[in-house]
Amino acid sequence: MLLLTFEGIDGSGKSTQARRLDASLRERGHDPLLVREPGGAELSEQIRSILLEPDLNVHPMAELLLFSAARTQLVAERIRPALENGRIVICDRFYDSTTAYQGAGRGVADPEWMQSFHHRVTGGLVPDRTYLVELDPETARTRRAEGAPTGDRMEAENQDFYHRVAAAYETLADEHPGRIRRLDGDRSIEALHTEIWADVAALLDETSGTPHAATGSPDS
Ligand code: ADP
Numbered sequence: 001m002l003l004l005t006f007e008g009i010d011g012s013g014k015s016t017q018a019r020r021l022d023a024s025l026r027e028r029g030h031d032p033l034l035v036r037e038p039g040g041a042e043l044s045e046q047i048r049s050i051l052l053e054p055d056l057n058v059h060p061m062a063e064l065l066l067f068s069a070a071r072t073q074l075v076a077e078r079i080r081p082a083l084e085n086g087r088i089v090i091c092d093r094f095y096d097s098t099t100a101y102q103g104a105g106r107g108v109a110d111p112e113w114m115q116s117f118h119h120r121v122t123g124g125l126v127p128d129r130t131y132l133v134e135l136d137p138e139t140a141r142t143r144r145a146e147g148a149p150t151g152d153r154m155e156a157e158n159q160d161f162y163h164r165v166a167a168a169y170e171t172l173a174d175e176h177p178g179r180i181r182r183l184d185g186d187r188s189i190e191a192l193h194t195e196i197w198a199d200v201a202a203l204l205d206e207t208s209g210t211p212h213a214a215t216g217s218p219d220s
């Protein structure tokens with residue numbers, strides 16, 4: 001019924017918000033599907049372990065293709081069937097992560113190429129709303145250090161990398177003002193959740209009875 005995605009740099013607080021939204025929806029009687037990227041399906045979880053393994057040598061284009069392969073499987077196996085069954089799907093990261101991390105962070109491909117590639121990877125599935133949790137890379141690094149460090153390969157990247165990723169997210173938000181909502185991540189968990197919840201409630205009102213346009217809706 002609705003595809004809601006969360007984006008932001010590592011440590012921005014987006015997974016916390018994705019889980020908080022899942023809990024609020026459940027409290028109100030919905031049965032959302034909460035999945036993370038990369039992951040969420042058996043093949044995609046196996047690809048995740050490869051991608052996050054520390055010290056593995058991964059060519060940037062191979063990295064882009066692996067993240068995308070994990071996404072194709074997740075969309076086909078879990079997201080599309082859930083949407084078709086009228087469920088709300090919350091996805092912790094989606095193709096905007098690839099544009100920001102592999103496109104801008106690694107410099108793999110230009111944004112236009114990336115856009116049409118994502119269309120092929122997802123079969124044209126576009127989120128109804130994307131919540132971009134924005135936090136400056138230094139604060140995000142502090143949060144990562146204070147939380148349980150994952151030691152994964154992506155988190156080993158330097159701060160310049162995260163600055164490029166954060167800037168790419170800003171550009172994406174400017175390009176897709178209808179879909180992407182920018183949120184100031186430097187606030188309490190509850191303040192952020194309240195803002196997100198107001199938007200989700202409005203979306204639910206708008207879309208009640210309207211099934212998700214599963215393919216081909218324009219990415220605004
Ligand atoms: P991400 O999914 O963006 O990597 P997480 O949601 O896992 O980030 O949060 C990273 C760390 O910051 C966790 O330790 C979490 O408890 C903490 N955190 C999350 N949201 C906030 C917030 N709004 N204010 C302060 N700390 C937060």
Ligand code: TYD
Pocket residue numbers: 009010011015036037038052067068093094095097098099101102150152154155
């Ligand atoms: P994860 O531990 O899930 O990080 P986070 O809690 O910040 O989401 O690890 C996922 C990592 O993979 C994260 O560093 C972002 C990165 N990533 C990409 O580089 N490209 C992608 O397309 C996706 C989905 C994730």
